[in-house]
Amino acid sequence: MLTDPVFWLVAIPAVLITGISKSGFAGGVGGLTVPLLALAISPATAAAIMLPLLIYMDFLSVRSWWGQHNPRQLWILLPAAIVGIGIAYWLFDRLNEDYLRAILGCVSLGFGLYGLVLGDKTQATPSPLVGRLCGLTAGFTSFVAHAGGPPLNAYLLPLRLAKPEFLATAVVFFAVVNLVKLVPYSLLGQINQGNILISLLLAPLAWLGVKLGLSIQDKISDRLFKRIILILMVLVGIRLLWTAL
Numbered sequence: 001m002l003t004d005p006v007f008w009l010v011a012i013p014a015v016l017i018t019g020i021s022k023s024g025f026a027g028g029v030g031g032l033t034v035p036l037l038a039l040a041i042s043p044a045t046a047a048a049i050m051l052p053l054l055i056y057m058d059f060l061s062v063r064s065w066w067g068q069h070n071p072r073q074l075w076i077l078l079p080a081a082i083v084g085i086g087i088a089y090w091l092f093d094r095l096n097e098d099y100l101r102a103i104l105g106c107v108s109l110g111f112g113l114y115g116l117v118l119g120d121k122t123q124a125t126p127s128p129l130v131g132r133l134c135g136l137t138a139g140f141t142s143f144v145a146h147a148g149g150p151p152l153n154a155y156l157l158p159l160r161l162a163k164p165e166f167l168a169t170a171v172v173f174f175a176v177v178n179l180v181k182l183v184p185y186s187l188l189g190q191i192n193q194g195n196i197l198i199s200l201l202l203a204p205l206a207w208l209g210v211k212l213g214l215s216i217q218d219k220i221s222d223r224l225f226k227r228i229i230l231i232l233m234v235l236v237g238i239r240l241l242w243t244a245l
Helices: 005-022 029-037 043-065 071-092 097-118 128-145 149-159 163-187 193-216 222-244
Strands: none
Touching: 005 029, 005 043, 005 193, 029 043, 029 097, 029 128, 029 222, 043 097, 043 128, 043 163, 043 193, 071 128, 071 149, 071 163, 097 128, 097 149, 097 222, 128 149, 128 163, 149 163
16 A cells, blocks of 8 residues: 555545645535545545544544533434444445445445535424434444534534534534544454554645645635535545446
């Protein structure tokens, strides 16, 4: 992997996009990262390489947002998300790479189309049951592709929380979810020295992505950037499905 130019060709923009997303610019577009990496390496390895980077960035974010989150909404979302993680782990341990690429392709294609068609449109205030279903889906898709943002947003946006409360709740949610994912990822044998080394080599790019996201917020339209990423998610999803089938 270290000497594979194709891996670095997809890894560099993938990690930069994650950092840009974590900066708060065009939030939620980090779901492109694992599908993009899965074009060059196995989906499980792609997700495992990104997990330490996400936990590091979560740690920095939680320090900034702690105390502004909504505990009630987290109690609705997190138990269901842990169940979703368990379901995804059970599937990951039983499916070959082609099936995993197909699942990843569906996630990437589905969320890309969802974002392009519905955007940030909201509906009536959702019930706690809807919150649990969204939490379950977010846990599953976060395990598969670190792409829990769309289902989480589908529940939180209609609640019309204040922006700091919304961001803080999302930050704490993903910090907990990513820490929980360490256990099944380790059981799958994906948290190993080789993957951790790759994560460390990519860490400066994640930091650079955050800085880049902060610097371009006033120069590039958040909406335009998000649409470009969503289109890429659709294209990558189609490519993964084509490869898997």
